Amino acid sequence: MNSFSQWWGARNPRVRGTLLTAGSFLIPILIWCLVSYVPFIWHPKVLVETPGAVDYFTTGMLVDREEFADQSAQVAALGQERPTGTSANPIYLPAPHRVAKALYAGFTTPPQSSNGLWLHQSLWHSIQIIFWGFLISSLIGVPLGLLTGTYGTLARLNEPFIEFFRYLPAPAFGALAVAVLGIYDGPKIAIIVIGTFFQQVLVIANTTRKLDPTIIEAARTLGTRGLRLITKVVVPGILPDLYRDQRILLGWAWTYLIVAELIGTSSGITWYITQQARYQHFDNVYAAIILIGIIGFGTDLILARMGRSLFPWDRSREQKS
Amino acid sequence: MTQLSPDTAMPSYLDQSDAVRARFDRIKQRDVILEVRDLCKRYPSAQGETEALRNVNFKVYRREFVCVIGPSGCGKSTLIRTLAGLETHSCGQVLLDDKPIKGPGPDRGMVFQGYSLFPWLTVKGNVMFGPQMSGQSSSSAESQARTWLDLVGLTKFADAYPHQLSGGMRQRVAIARALVNQPRILLMDEPFGALDAQTRAKMQSHLLDIWRNIDLTILFITHDLDEAIYLADRILVLKAHPGEVQEVIEVPVPRPRSPGQFASAEFRATKARIESLIHPPTAAEPDDAAVVPDHMIRLSNVDDNVE
Numbered sequence: 177m178n179s180f181s182q183w184w185g186a187r188n189p190r191v192r193g194t195l196l197t198a199g200s201f202l203i204p205i206l207i208w209c210l211v212s213y214v215p216f217i218w219h220p221k222v223l224v225e226t227p228g229a230v231d232y233f234t235t236g237m238l239v240d241r242e243e244f245a246d247q248s249a250q251v252a253a254l255g256q257e258r259p260t261g262t263s264a265n266p267i268y269l270p271a272p273h274r275v276a277k278a279l280y281a282g283f284t285t286p287p288q289s290s291n292g293l294w295l296h297q298s299l300w301h302s303i304q305i306i307f308w309g310f311l312i313s314s315l316i317g318v319p320l321g322l323l324t325g326t327y328g329t330l331a332r333l334n335e336p337f338i339e340f341f342r343y344l345p346a347p348a349f350g351a352l353a354v355a356v357l358g359i360y361d362g363p364k365i366a367i368i369v370i371g372t373f374f375q376q377v378l379v380i381a382n383t384t385r386k387l388d389p390t391i392i393e394a395a396r397t398l399g400t401r402g403l404r405l406i407t408k409v410v411v412p413g414i415l416p417d418l419y420r421d422q423r424i425l426l427g428w429a430w431t432y433l434i435v436a437e438l439i440g441t442s443s444g445i446t447w448y449i450t451q452q453a454r455y456q457h458f459d460n461v462y463a464a465i466i467l468i469g470i471i472g473f474g475t476d477l478i479l480a481r482m483g484r485s486l487f488p489w490d491r492s493r494e495q496k497s
Numbered sequence: 498m499t500q501l502s503p504d505t506a507m508p509s510y511l512d513q514s515d516a517v518r519a520r521f522d523r524i525k526q527r528d529v530i531l532e533v534r535d536l537c538k539r540y541p542s543a544q545g546e547t548e549a550l551r552n553v554n555f556k557v558y559r560r561e562f563v564c565v566i567g568p569s570g571c572g573k574s575t576l577i578r579t580l581a582g583l584e585t586h587s588c589g590q591v592l593l594d595d596k597p598i599k600g601p602g603p604d605r606g607m608v609f610q611g612y613s614l615f616p617w618l619t620v621k622g623n624v625m626f627g628p629q630m631s632g633q634s635s636s637s638a639e640s641q642a643r644t645w646l647d648l649v650g651l652t653k654f655a656d657a658y659p660h661q662l663s664g665g666m667r668q669r670v671a672i673a674r675a676l677v678n679q680p681r682i683l684l685m686d687e688p689f690g691a692l693d694a695q696t697r698a699k700m701q702s703h704l705l706d707i708w709r710n711i712d713l714t715i716l717f718i719t720h721d722l723d724e725a726i727y728l729a730d731r732i733l734v735l736k737a738h739p740g741e742v743q744e745v746i747e748v749p750v751p752r753p754r755s756p757g758q759f760a761s762a763e764f765r766a767t768k769a770r771i772e773s774l775i776h777p778p779t780a781a782e783p784d785d786a787a788v789v790p791d792h793m794i795r796l797s798n799v800d801d802n803v804e
Contacts, residue, residue: 390613393583394671398627398678399603408630412617489616489658 205272212271215263223264229256238267270459278459279466295448299467302433302444305361309368309436310429314422317376324377325384326410335381338374346371346432350439359440367436372429379425383417384410416483416490423479430472508762510770513749521747524558524730529595530714531557531580531682536589538575538740548739549575553589555733555745557682557714564717564729568775572740573718577686580716581607593681603627606675610687612667614659620670621646621655627678645673648707665696672707685717689724698756701727705754722775726767727754734774743774 211218222244227233229251239247241263248258265271270278282295293301324331346367353363353370387410395409411418437446445464452460483490513521536553539546549572557563565573578584580591582601591598593605601607614623621642628638646652649669659667668688675683689697701724708715719725725732732746749763758764 388611388613390609390611391615393581393601394607394609394613395615395626395630396583396601397581397603397605397607398674399601399630400626401600404630408626409615413615415617487617489618489660 208272212265212269219263219265221264221266222261224259224261226260228259229254230259233259238264267456268458270462274459275462275466278457279463282460282463293448295464295467298443298445298448299471302437302446302468303471305364305436305444306368306426306429306433308361309365309432310372310426312365313369313372313376313425313429317373318380318418318422321377321380322384322406322410322414325381325387326406331381335378338377342374342378347435347439350435354440361443363439364436364443367439368429368432371432371436372425375428376421376425379421380418383414383421386417387413416487419479419483419487423476423483426479427472427476430468433468508766510746510749510763510767512763512766513747514751517747517749517751520752521730524561527559527561529556530559530561530593531716532590532592532595533580534590534592536576536579536591537587538572538579538584539587550579550586551739551741553740553742555742557716559714560708560712562708562715562717562728562730563733564719564725564731565733565735566719566722566725566771566775567735567740567743568737569720571735571737573720573735574686575740576735577607577684577716577718580682581605581684583607603631603678604681606678606680606683608668608671608675608683608685608688610690612659612664612671614667614670614674616659619656619658620651620662623659623670624674624677627674631678641677642673645677646670648676648711649673649703663696664692665700668692668700669703672704676707676711676713682714682716685715687718687720690720697724702756704728709753722768722771723759725771726750726764727756727759732767732771734771736774746770 220241221238222241224233224235224237224239224244227235227237228248230247233239233247239261244259244261252258285295287293320334324334349370350363350367353366357363357366391413392405392409395405400409433444434446434449437444438450442450445468449461449464452458452464533553533555536550537548538550539548541547553576555563565576567573575584579586580598582598582605598605615626618626621639624642624645625635625638628641629635633641643652643655646655649672651666651669651673654662654666659670662670671688672683689700692700704715705728707713717725717728719728726748727750729748732748734743734746735741736743746767748767750758750761750767751763
């Protein structure tokens with residue numbers, strides 16, 4: 177146990193943290209590589225190289241391993257030419273190098289149709305949808321959550337309804353959103369707002385309630401009252417936690433993206449993914465999914481780092497090593 | 498008044514030297530800062546209505562140091578929170594300079610046991626908070642903050658955040674933050690309860706220093722008898738269920754006080770008196786003593802003795 181910790185650089189918590197972070201990504205990638213490149217692990221298919229005498233085989237075709245063996249045995253029994261092939265994974269599991277190539281090609285290949293979009297244009301469109309959806313939700317949700325957390329009466333007035341509404345799946349409002357807001361970006365933004373807003377009010381109200389009540393009492397004995405109690409005490413008091421909540425909620429908004437973009441005219445990264453899946457370009461599909469992950473995770477990392485310099489007094493973030 | 502206590506050699510806590518008596522006479526000549534009249538507090542609870550305070554009457558004179566002591570559940574926290582305006586009372590009156598109090602305000606500074614500093618503000622920012630709330634410019638607030646930080650000896654830490662300070666330092670910031678508003682009375686709710694013994698002793702003499710040097714009236718809640726006697730001019734002894742004033746003790750220990758007086762006769766007599774009030778000898782043994790059995794089951798090896 178001890179030597180294991182030392183091997184991970186336990187003496188230096190920074191090195192250890194970096195190693196563990198890298199490890200958490202390397203392990204799944206390693207599993208993916210093993211499944212893709214080591215033939216005996218899975219590879220349930222055979223990629224036909226020469227069809228031989230089997231009449232329906234063609235070069236580049238993927239067939240089940242049993243079927244290939246069957247057909248091969250049949251033609252061999254008739255004394256005809258056997259087919260040849262290499263074992264392969266199903267088409268929906270491309271190897272890492274193919275996805276990496278697709279990731280690169282996605283940015284360098286021009287769109288196939290003249291009015292089509294580049295991959296980065298699709299992505300940018302998706303980012304805009306998320307941005308507006310999250311912004312609109314936050315503009316109402318954050319102040320409402322703050323007030324709900326501060327005033328018990330308001331909480332009793334609006335929380336039961338919000339609790340009820342947050343169980344309604346946001347995509348269920350898709351058709352309604354299209355009817356009201358048209359088929360372009362309006363309904364997509366609306367779905368993100370519906371998916372985020374109700375959780376946001378509850379989460380932020382809860383965070384507000386967790387503010388140490390003696391902080392508010394201390395402020396009152398120092399002569400703070402009314403609205404200034406919120407602007408000068410509650411808001412700065414919960415700001416680091418509010419910021420953390422917003423980061424989590426932003427991640428939440430991203431998970432609604434794909435459903436939102438399917439509503440009305442399919443657009444953005446979803447349109448790209450569904451197009452590529454239709455032509456069975458699964459390497460492109462994986463590339464796009466990974467891109468979403470990179471953008472989401474990257475944004476969060478940047479926001480986390482910004483938070484550290486924005487709130488120098490905040491200690492609850494300090495990780496236990 | 499040189500009566501001797503009947504059964505012991507210890508002088509009665511009621512005996513006062515001439516100097517002490519003269520001092521109490523002078524105190525009672527001063528203005529009354531805080532007056533509490535027939536204060537009571539009832540609130541509904543699971544067992545019906547609970548009476549937290551009943552018939553509390555007392556006065557605090559200008560520049561007097563009054564301690565409130567009592568067993569747990571005697572309502573001493575309720576009392577100070579009511580005086581601060583953080584809780585409402587059911588009947589009676591709280592008068593500050595002969596005017597009834599209305600809610601919390603900067604005329605009654607409050608120091609909490611848990612410091613309750615604003616973690617997002619620096620030490621200086623915390624002290625500036627009060628003046629800024631009363632609408633002063635930030636330059637005037639800052640110069641006042643500097644004065645008070647100097648008084649509590651934290652000038653060097655003006656730009657530190659509260660979480661970087663030790664408990665004693667945090668409590669000094671809290672004191673400066675309350676004093677900068679120049680309150681008529683400083684209410685302190687077990688302010689040193691969370692500190693270790695050494696820091697607590699230092700804070701006590703520091704508080705006496707502050708009190709000696711500025712025009713300050715203090716009402717101080719504690720459950721520590723030594724602390725109460727060491728600090729106070731008068732001690733309000735409360736009893737529990739319901740919280741009532743049992744006795745107001747004029748502490749006969751002469752001023753200026755020093756830790757050397759803990760062993761003095763007046764000190765011990767006062768302490769004995771308060772102890773007998775808080776733990777009356779006629780009362781049944783407290784529950785804690787009853788739960789410890791006479792013979793404890795042995796769970797360690799027979800050969801393995803620690804003594």
